[in-house]
Amino acid sequence: MGTEVQADMNNGPVQETQTSGDIGGAPVIDLTGIEGPSRERIMREVSAACEEWGFFQVVNHGVDLAVMKRAKDASKEFFASPDEEKLKFAMKKNVHFHGYFNPDLMDKDVSKFSSTYEHLYYVFYPPLQEHKDRWPTIPEGFGPAMYEYVVESRGLVERILGLLSESLGVESHALFNGLKGPDVTQSNMNISFYNAKKEGEGEDQIALLGHTDPGAVTVVYSDEVVGLQVQKGDRWLDIEPTPNSLIVNLGDQLQIMSNGRFISGNHRVVEKSSKRRLSIINFYSPNMDAIIGPLDGLLSESNPPVYKSTPYRVYLDTFRQRARAQLLDTISSFKVLSLSDQEPSSESTIGTASTSSTIGT
Ligand SMILES: O=C(O)CCC(=O)C(=O)O
Numbered sequence: 110m111g112t113e114v115q116a117d118m119n120n121g122p123v124q125e126t127q128t129s130g131d132i133g134g135a136p137v138i139d140l141t142g143i144e145g146p147s148r149e150r151i152m153r154e155v156s157a158a159c160e161e162w163g164f165f166q167v168v169n170h171g172v173d174l175a176v177m178k179r180a181k182d183a184s185k186e187f188f189a190s191p192d193e194e195k196l197k198f199a200m201k202k203n204v205h206f207h208g209y210f211n212p213d214l215m216d217k218d219v220s221k222f223s224s225t226y227e228h229l230y231y232v233f234y235p236p237l238q239e240h241k242d243r244w245p246t247i248p249e250g251f252g253p254a255m256y257e258y259v260v261e262s263r264g265l266v267e268r269i270l271g272l273l274s275e276s277l278g279v280e281s282h283a284l285f286n287g288l289k290g291p292d293v294t295q296s297n298m299n300i301s302f303y304n305a306k307k308e309g310e311g312e313d314q315i316a317l318l319g320h321t322d323p324g325a326v327t328v329v330y331s332d333e334v335v336g337l338q339v340q341k342g343d344r345w346l347d348i349e350p351t352p353n354s355l356i357v358n359l360g361d362q363l364q365i366m367s368n369g370r371f372i373s374g375n376h377r378v379v380e381k382s383s384k385r386r387l388s389i390i391n392f393y394s395p396n397m398d399a400i401i402g403p404l405d406g407l408l409s410e411s412n413p414p415v416y417k418s419t420p421y422r423v424y425l426d427t428f429r430q431r432a433r434a435q436l437l438d439t440i441s442s443f444k445v446l447s448l449s450d451q452e453p454s455s456e457s458t459i460g461t462a463s464t465s466s467t468i469g470t
């Protein structure tokens with residue numbers, strides 16, 4: 110999910126039950142030997158995590174720790190810069206929410222934002238000049254440091270896509286090729302600096318409502334401050350960042366491509382620590398013109414398509430429209446209807462879902 114969506118999902122003290130969270134959400138998987146003798150084991154662990162949680166953490170993931178550190182240091186330096194410097198990169202109306210946002214310094218109406226925390230949102234891949242021209246230049250090396258991390262973390266995503274394709278029993282490039290469509294996959298970066306829990310505040314504040322990400326695979330590089338929670342049944346579980354790990358979660362497009370075998374895990378962010386939390390998020394998403402549907406190689410008479418095939422652009426537009434109305438379950442409106450279902454108009458689909466929406470529950 111990108112910032113444009115979060116815009117409408119950040120509502121501060123929304124009353125959701127049980128903000129405290131239990132520890133132990135989602136497995137930690139060691140990727141040592143992924144190209145060698147451990148591949149089978151890793152493939153089983155990753156696919157089990159994707160079926161059960163849609164979430165896992167990875168260690169020994171092959172992303173250069175020095176590159177991670179440079180991206181984190183650059184982000185911290187950006188947020189620590191004087192307000193007037195940061196505001197030079199402020200989001201502008203109609204520029205698709207690219208740029209810097211700070212709820213204390215900016216007119217919330219700038220992009221209909223009601224976010225409760227500072228963040229940066231940029232396209233980092235493909236590195237077109239129009240994208241590069243927007244990247245922050247404070248600190249000076251911000252763009253190159255972040256880009257280096259983006260390239261490394263995209264490599265991780267592509268290794269995971271290979272494993273997942275194999276575990277589905279299709280050719281190892283099947284997921285990647287489906288996502289890239291006619292050209293390349295994309296990476297939008299959301300660098301969020303959440304607020305600390307205020308002293309004396311009883312309830313943990315919800316910074317980001319429960320949602321699934323619309324794209325393919327999200328890589329969250331979180332500092333050691335807890336805040337991200339994954340939903341399991343009716344419970345919210347804290348993801349405790351393991352040092353040097355990366356958190357991986359699947360977005361809606363992988364649930365669709367796997368014909369429902371993998372899940373796009375519902376998650377949210379709460380402000381529960383006395384420290385502010387930094388997270389650097391790579392939304393690895395399909396090409397806008399890729400037609401995403403269940404992979405051909407998975408379908409049979411006994412496994413008919415559960416989801417429709419749709420250009421990603423259409424899916425994302427629907428997701429954004431619905432998110433504005435805080436309807437955060439988009440994927441069910443892309444289900445193939447069974448013959449016994451009545452065909453609702455697209456408007457009534459949205460209307461129906463609004464009343465049955467399970468946001469944050
Ligand atoms: O900050 C995080 O850990 C996750 C944020 C998130 O879920 C999102 O931006 O979609």
Ligand SMILES: [Fe+2]
Pocket residue numbers: 110320321322376
């Ligand atoms: Fe998310």
